[in-house]
Amino acid sequence: MAIVYERPKSLNGAPFTYCPGCTHGIITQQVAAAIDELGIVDDTICVGCVGCGGYIAWFMDTDAIYSLHGRAPANATGIKRMNPDKVVFTYQGDGDLASIGTAEIVQAAHRGEKITTIFVNNATYGMTGGQMAPTTLVGQKTTTSPYGRDAAHCGKPIRMCELLSTIDGAAFIQRVAVNTPGNVRKARAAIKRAFQCQIEGKGFALVEVLSACPTNWGKTPAAALDWIASDMIPYYPLGNFKDFQ
Amino acid sequence: MAKVLMKGNEAMAEAAIQAGCQAFFGYPITPQSEIPEYFARELPKRGGLFLQAESELAAMNMVMGASASGARVMTSTSGPGYCLKLETLAAMTLTRLPAVVVVVMRSGPAFGTMKAAQEDYRMNGNGGYKVVTFAPSNLQEAAEMVYEAFDIADQYRNPVVVMADGMIGQMMEGVDYDKMPPKRTALPPKTWALHGRGARAGKKPQLLFLPDGMGHYGAKHYCETQLYPEIIRNETRVEITDVEDADIVLAAYGTAARMCKNVIRELQGTVRLGMIRPKTLWPFPYEAFEQIGPKCKAIVVPEINIIGQMIDDVRIASAGRWPAHHVGDSQNDFLTPNRIRDKVLAVWEGLQ
Ligand SMILES: Cc1ncc(C[n+]2csc(CCOP(=O)(O)OP(=O)(O)O)c2C)c(N)n1
Ligand code: SF4
Numbered sequence: 001m002a003i004v005y006e007r008p009k010s011l012n013g014a015p016f017t018y019c020p021g022c023t024h025g026i027i028t029q030q031v032a033a034a035i036d037e038l039g040i041v042d043d044t045i046c047v048g049c050v051g052c053g054g055y056i057a058w059f060m061d062t063d064a065i066y067s068l069h070g071r072a073p074a075n076a077t078g079i080k081r082m083n084p085d086k087v088v089f090t091y092q093g094d095g096d097l098a099s100i101g102t103a104e105i106v107q108a109a110h111r112g113e114k115i116t117t118i119f120v121n122n123a124t125y126g127m128t129g130g131q132m133a134p135t136t137l138v139g140q141k142t143t144t145s146p147y148g149r150d151a152a153h154c155g156k157p158i159r160m161c162e163l164l165s166t167i168d169g170a171a172f173i174q175r176v177a178v179n180t181p182g183n184v185r186k187a188r189a190a191i192k193r194a195f196q197c198q199i200e201g202k203g204f205a206l207v208e209v210l211s212a213c214p215t216n217w218g219k220t221p222a223a224a225l226d227w228i229a230s231d232m233i234p235y236y237p238l239g240n241f242k243d244f245q
Numbered sequence: 246m247a248k249v250l251m252k253g254n255e256a257m258a259e260a261a262i263q264a265g266c267q268a269f270f271g272y273p274i275t276p277q278s279e280i281p282e283y284f285a286r287e288l289p290k291r292g293g294l295f296l297q298a299e300s301e302l303a304a305m306n307m308v309m310g311a312s313a314s315g316a317r318v319m320t321s322t323s324g325p326g327y328c329l330k331l332e333t334l335a336a337m338t339l340t341r342l343p344a345v346v347v348v349v350m351r352s353g354p355a356f357g358t359m360k361a362a363q364e365d366y367r368m369n370g371n372g373g374y375k376v377v378t379f380a381p382s383n384l385q386e387a388a389e390m391v392y393e394a395f396d397i398a399d400q401y402r403n404p405v406v407v408m409a410d411g412m413i414g415q416m417m418e419g420v421d422y423d424k425m426p427p428k429r430t431a432l433p434p435k436t437w438a439l440h441g442r443g444a445r446a447g448k449k450p451q452l453l454f455l456p457d458g459m460g461h462y463g464a465k466h467y468c469e470t471q472l473y474p475e476i477i478r479n480e481t482r483v484e485i486t487d488v489e490d491a492d493i494v495l496a497a498y499g500t501a502a503r504m505c506k507n508v509i510r511e512l513q514g515t516v517r518l519g520m521i522r523p524k525t526l527w528p529f530p531y532e533a534f535e536q537i538g539p540k541c542k543a544i545v546v547p548e549i550n551i552i553g554q555m556i557d558d559v560r561i562a563s564a565g566r567w568p569a570h571h572v573g574d575s576q577n578d579f580l581t582p583n584r585i586r587d588k589v590l591a592v593w594e595g596l597q
Contacts, residue, residue, distance in 0.1 A: 041442070042443025042444075044441060062441070066452075068306060075309055078314065087441075107303065
């Protein structure tokens with residue numbers, strides 16, 4: 001019998017700690033599969049962040065470090081500059097990257113830091129119990145926007161791909177989602193290309209992945225996937241914002 | 246090499262390069278900016294990496310990444326920037342990553358002023374960690390301390406801080422780089438350094454968060470009960486002068502201690518003065534105070550701050566045996582040898 005599907009070899013086999021129905025699991029798996037396909041597991045260094053996704057550092061069969069909240073791009077800078085021939089990637093949530101760590105991500109892109117960032121946008125702070133993030137949609141109820149996010153009070157959600165793609169040092173920027181099998185395949189291809197960008201020394205690369213947090217959205221896993229399509233994608237258009245030759 | 250005349254900040258940067266510092270990440274702030282400027286000039290010529298970060302926060306996290314990659318790495322700053330580095334410094338004591346942090350103290354709180362000060366004695370991140378903290382009193386010593394700091398950081402896998410005051414950073418003095426302390430041998434190999442698992446025997450992946458095989462509490466418990474006591478035993482440094490038959494003992498570090506030496510000379514024949522000069526602020530040399538002789542009536546603690554910070558440790562070391570008197574300021578009436586002299590004489594008269 002032929003094997004048509006198996007766990008990526010770049011995962012160490014530790015059971016994922018993500019909630020049932022959380023798409024962090026799918027994204028982590030796509031990252032590992034991309035590393036498998038590129039054959040770079042021996043040369044990759046994973047920089048985990050603070051947040052649910054930070055546990056990726058415990059799941060990868062690569063070298064890894066756990067970095068402070070928002071600072072993964074700076075940490076990865078130190079690692080990459082000392083290991084210019086290795087592949088260094090950060091895996092960050094939207095609280096981590098688009099709130100406390102905006103300076104670090106913008107400046108890593110501005111320096112054209114040759115790292116790859118996987119940015120998981122689930123429109124909330126997952127790990128701390130579903131507070132409002134800069135990516136929370138207008139009207140979306142969270143524990144710190146209990147009446148729904150009010151644009152007059154705290155602005156409209158930030159679009160990081162659009163912002164980062166204005167920076168010269170950013171060589172590859174794409175937004176994907178993992179709400180359907182087709183989108184998962186596109187996400188994998190984008191993640192692979194973001195690693196390729198680094199391997200070819202082109203500059204900073206980021207893939208934003210629209211992701212479900214059923215636990216804090218108060219939705220079933222299936223309804224959470226539907227909400228990505230009905231509410232998130234219209235505000236956060238999928239597609240490539242910047243590519244390299 | 247004979248003595249070279251250098252500015253303190255440059256002397257410390259040069260010492261770091263001679264100690265094998267491979268990377269420096271920093272951010273401009275007075276009175277330490279000559280340190281990143283020196284590295285920016287010298288490191289590219291000497292095979293190292295200089296990178297100006299977007300903030301002290303980012304600089305320290307770059308330091309953490311470079312250290313995790315096995316490099317000898319340094320950053321420097323002053324009080325407002327040191328605050329921003331503390332979360333990462335604390336993280337590095339947990340993950341056990343070596344690095345050297347030079348703090349050239351200025352007057353606070355926060356932006357404060359550019360004036361030299363000794364106001365960051367108590368500045369610490371969260372979680373009760375400890376780091377060896379050197380306090381140089383002249384430029385030769387500043388260079389030697391920075392040089393040795395790299396070995397100490399590697400030996401214990403723990404960051405080392407060099408707390409210089411703004412005077413040490415800004416003044417010029419001769420420094421002899423032939424007189425650097427001996428290199429420590431048998432430093433533990435950095436088997437944990439991140440270069441991809443392919444670089445490691447058996448391709449074993451390395452996760453850097455806690456030392457291998459330890460849980461969070463275990464790692465903390467090990468540091469507090471074993472590592473820190475070992476550092477206290479091995480690395481406590483102090484200069485003790487004539488305390489056995491002193492009438493009054495001066496306790497001071499850095500530039501304040503330098504001023505004390507003038508006062509001791511000036512008051513010879515008037516009052517017998519001894520001095521305890523901590524060269525490490527942590528570990529603090531509590532035991533030095535046991536050498537104080539029976540004639541001592543008081544301790545005077547000159548510091549470049551308004552009500553005293555190190556004086557608390559002096560009081561702990563004194564355990565009620567001698568009153569401790571602060572003298573100093575960092576703003577209007579800056580600490581001077583004359584102010585120390587006047588304070589000593591006032592205390593002395595009060596004792597008659
Ligand atoms: C300096 C600091 N502030 C706050 C926290 C608390 N904290 C832990 S996880 C987290 C939110 C993470 O949310 P996000 O980045 O969106 O990732 P997710 O959990 O949704 O994957 C916060 C605020 C922290 N660990 N450190
Ligand atoms: S809290 Fe949300 S983001 Fe975190 S693991 Fe659970 S579902 Fe995923």
